[in-house]
Amino acid sequence: xxxxxxxxxxxxxxxxxxxxxxxxxxxxxxxxxxxxxxxxxxxxxxxxxxxxxxxxxxxxxxxxxxxxxxxxxxxxxxxxxxxxxxxxxxxxxxxxxxxxxxxxxxxxxxxxxxxxxxxxxxxxxxxxxxxxxxxxxxxxxxxxxxxxxxxxxxxxxxxxxxxxxxxxxxxxxxxxxxxxxxxxxxxxxxxxxxxxxxxxxxxxxxxxxxxxxxxxxxxxxxxxxxxxxxxxxxxxxxxxxxxxxxxxxxxxxxxxxxxxxxxxxxxxxxxxxxxxxxxxxxxxxxxxxxxxxxxxxxxxxxxxxxxxxxxxxxxxxxxxxxxxxxxxxxxx
Ligand SMILES: Cc1cc2nc3c(=O)[nH]c(=O)nc-3n(C[C@H](O)[C@H](O)[C@H](O)COP(=O)(O)O)c2cc1C
Numbered sequence: 225x226x227x228x229x230x231x232x233x234x235x236x237x238x239x240x241x242x243x244x245x246x247x248x249x250x251x252x253x254x255x256x257x258x259x260x261x262x263x264x265x266x267x268x269x270x271x272x273x274x275x276x277x278x279x280x281x282x283x284x285x286x287x288x289x290x291x292x293x294x295x296x297x298x299x300x301x302x303x304x305x306x307x308x309x310x311x312x313x314x315x316x317x318x319x320x321x322x323x324x325x326x327x328x329x330x331x332x333x334x335x336x337x338x339x340x341x342x343x344x345x346x347x348x349x350x351x352x353x354x355x356x357x358x359x360x361x362x363x364x365x366x367x368x369x370x371x372x373x374x375x376x377x378x379x380x381x382x383x384x385x386x387x388x389x390x391x392x393x394x395x396x397x398x399x400x401x402x403x404x405x406x407x408x409x410x411x412x413x414x415x416x417x418x419x420x421x422x423x424x425x426x427x428x429x430x431x432x433x434x435x436x437x438x439x440x441x442x443x444x445x446x447x448x449x450x451x452x453x454x455x456x457x458x459x460x461x462x463x464x465x466x467x468x469x470x471x472x473x474x475x476x477x478x479x480x481x482x483x484x485x486x487x488x489x490x491x492x493x494x495x496x497x498x499x500x501x502x503x504x505x506x507x508x509x510x511x512x513x514x515x516x517x518x519x520x521x522x523x524x525x526x527x528x529x530x531x532x533x534x535x536x537x538x539x540x541x542x543x544x545x546x547x548x549x550x551x552x553x554x555x556x
Contacts (some may be wrong), residue, residue, distance in 0.1 A: 228361030236260035240452035249493035258462035269298030269307030293319035338399035355388035371400035413444035434468030457516025
């Protein structure tokens with residue numbers, strides 16, 4: 225599959241854009257474990273134009289994580305065009321992705337993100353203007369529609385394609401669903417079967433295992449899949465998915481100690497990439513660790529989880545991980 229002239233190989237598996245999650249440290253790890261392309265956290269067009277330092281930080285890419293997409297959101301033509309130009313000249317991303325899918329009130333409620341599903345005319349106008357304003361390939365990530373009475377994705381996909389976007393990611397939920405219920409992949413498959421659609425379709429929603437990843441490719445015919453929440457605390461899921469897609473076998477060789485070492489590296493990378501302070505790097509990463517599926521099902525684990533969430537330094541976090549390894553993992 226290609227986006228513009230970026231070759232992503234066959235059956236690409238993307239790391240979803242996730243605010244407060246897909247910072248550079250995490251993207252680098254996911255890339256290392258086989259993510260075909262990674263996406264930045266979404267960045268507000270208005271904040272970029274005002275040069276808000278956190279937004280400029282968010283669009284900083286390292287060559288090691290390429291191909292990488294920077295995602296922007298906003299609600300008017302001029303600011304989205306200006307933001308896309310800033311992103312292109314400052315970050316040189318491989319792809320600029322437009323967010324027409326964020327459901328949260330402070331974004332969608334103001335007409336940006338998924339809010340634009342209620343105003344497709346403006347969505348298309350902005351998309352076309354951004355495509356025309358930059359040389360970088362532009363893609364879109366969106367949802368099925370505003371609510372179950374307005375599933376517009378099939379027509380919308382054609383219209384977005386006509387604006388010149390080079391790939392479309394579809395999260396199989398409506399805005400009203402937020403993150404509840406199950407993602408519905410049927411409309412994604414329908415877009416993929418639409419003979420008018422020639423751009424790659426990236427399917428997204430609830431992929432949480434290598435088996436489900438394969439099923440999404442096989443049943444819905446998508447060109448690529450995108451994984452979000454299932455990466456929390458287990459960036460190695462990309463290696464597991466890749467292996468399964470390639471061989472049809474589950475990858476059993478990743479030991480719990482190896483996985484703990486990955487988490488230790490994630491801590492170090494988070495502190496290194498976080499320019500502000502050790503504490504802010506730790507605050508960012510400790511939630512990931514506490515949520516890691518690696519610790520699921522370990523009896524009496526609660527106090528360790530709380531200790532992880534309270535840790536303030538690398539040393540504290542490492543000594544908790546050492547204790548977990550000695551108490552629960554090496555004694556398995
Ligand atoms: C914490 C969190 C932050 C997210 N931030 C973004 C974002 O910045 N941009 C975006 O397009 N989607 C964002 N999403 C949505 C995900 O990219 C993805 O579409 C959604 O989680 C469904 O995929 P999943 O079931 O694999 O998690 C976010 C989701 C979560 C859970």
